[in-house]
Amino acid sequence: MDMRPGEQLPELRVTPDRYLPHRYAGASGDFNPIHIDPEAAKQVGLSSTILHGLYTMALVARANVAAAGGDPRALRRLAVEFRGMGFPEKEIVVRGTVRETSDGRVLIDTEAEQDGDRIVRNAVAELAG
Amino acid sequence: MAGDTTVVGKSFEPFEYEVGREKIREYAHAVGETNPVHFDPQAAREAGFRAVVAPPMFAVVYCGGAMATALLDPAVGMNFAMVAHGGQEFAWSDLVYAGDTITTTASVRDISARDSLKFFVFDSVSVNQDGLEVVRGTWTNIERGV
Numbered sequence: 498m499d500m501r502p503g504e505q506l507p508e509l510r511v512t513p514d515r516y517l518p519h520r521y522a523g524a525s526g527d528f529n530p531i532h533i534d535p536e537a538a539k540q541v542g543l544s545s546t547i548l549h550g551l552y553t554m555a556l557v558a559r560a561n562v563a564a565a566g567g568d569p570r571a572l573r574r575l576a577v578e579f580r581g582m583g584f585p586e587k588e589i590v591v592r593g594t595v596r597e598t599s600d601g602r603v604l605i606d607t608e609a610e611q612d613g614d615r616i617v618r619n620a621v622a623e624l625a626g
Numbered sequence: 627m628a629g630d631t632t633v634v635g636k637s638f639e640p641f642e643y644e645v646g647r648e649k650i651r652e653y654a655h656a657v658g659e660t661n662p663v664h665f666d667p668q669a670a671r672e673a674g675f676r677a678v679v680a681p682p683m684f685a686v687v688y689c690g691g692a693m694a695t696a697l698l699d700p701a702v703g704m705n706f707a708m709v710a711h712g713g714q715e716f717a718w719s720d721l722v723y724a725g726d727t728i729t730t731t732a733s734v735r736d737i738s739a740r741d742s743l744k745f746f747v748f749d750s751v752s753v754n755q756d757g758l759e760v761v762r763g764t765w766t767n768i769e770r771g772v
Contacts, residue, residue: 511658524649524656526690550711555657555683562682567661569721572682576715576764 498565498624500603506593509560513548513585521552548583553609553617560591561605561622573602574623581616583609593622601625633701637733641692647678647724654681667724677723685716685761689750692730693765696748702734704746705769712745713766719759727755735764742771 518532527549530537538546554577565571583589593607603624609617647667654664662669663679670678680688697704722728730752738745750763 517656520656524653525686551683551686551714552657554714555681558681558683559657559659569661569663569679569682572718574715574717575682576713578713579711 498571498601498603500564500595500598500624502595502597504595506560506564506595506605506607509556509563509591510588511556511591512588513552513583515585517552517585518546518548521549525549525551527551543582545584548585550579550583550617553579553583553589556589557591557607557609557617557620557622561593561607561624564593564605565603565624571624572622573625575620577617577620579616580618581611581614583611583616587611589616591617596621633699633703634734634737636699636701637731638692638695638699640729640731641689641695643688643691643728643730645680645684645688645722645724645726645728649687650678650680650684650724653684653687657681657683670723675721675723677725680722680724682716682718682761684722685718685752685763688722688728689730689732689752689761689763692732692750693748696732696734697746697767702737702746704767708770709746709767710770711766712768713764715764717762719761720754722754722760726760728752728760729754744769744771 522528562572589611591609593605596604596606605622607620659681663673732750735749736747746767748765752761753759
């Protein structure tokens with residue numbers, strides 16, 4: 498893995514379809530109604546159901562594993578802040594920039610954005626070569 | 627008062643999770659993984675793995691039972707109607723494979739308040755059937771004041 502500080506990771510662009518939160522609920526076991534029931538979402542003032550934050554974090558993980566060549570062992574650590582709500586049927590873009598490299602470890606500043614809203618921020622991934 | 631900080635340091639009953647190949651596939655499909663090592667035993671073996679490999683963030687699946695116990699503990703006292711998942715960290719060690727049994731122990735790291743927000747921070751440690759650590763998690767939930 499040859500990465501230099503300042504280098505940008507390839508962007509990951511994903512548009513979750515309308516039923517993605519249902520599939521993620523089944524896969525993860527998190528059936529909070531705001532992710533799967535439009536009426537429940539409206540009752541708390543949301544325009545539609547929202548994505549699970551941990552789903553969006555999984556996209557950030559994917560983008561960073563891909564940047565390391567696709568080996569799932571490469572991702573050693575990932576820390577994120579959930580700072581906005583993600584919605585189905587809108588494109589999410591995951592970006593990353595190499596902060597530093599040392600002893601075969603690479604630190605990446607990374608985030609996920611949707612419609613100009615940085616829904617995952619201040620995230621740091623540590624990759625090993 | 628609910629959420630009394632005397633609960634800080636409390637450790638919960640370990641939760642055991644048996645990792646199934648189809649569950650890994652279901653999860654990998656949901657998050658859009660495409661690497662065949664997450665789906666196909668033969669592809670996993672050819673890549674040098676002993677079985678189908680769980681994607682890193684599959685940690686949320688096998689940690690789920692342990693975290694539910696911690697988050698729902700009345701002594702922790704979170705008001706779920708006002709809580710959002712504020713942050714998450716995982717530090718991975720050994721990979722997790724189909725057929726593994728993962729035991730996760732959750733604990734309360736910290737409860738603090740700032741302005742009208744209350745922060746509940748939990749730790750989790752997960753080990754496999756050989757006693758090898760597979761992941762450590764830090765789970766931050768933020769409760770808005772009423």
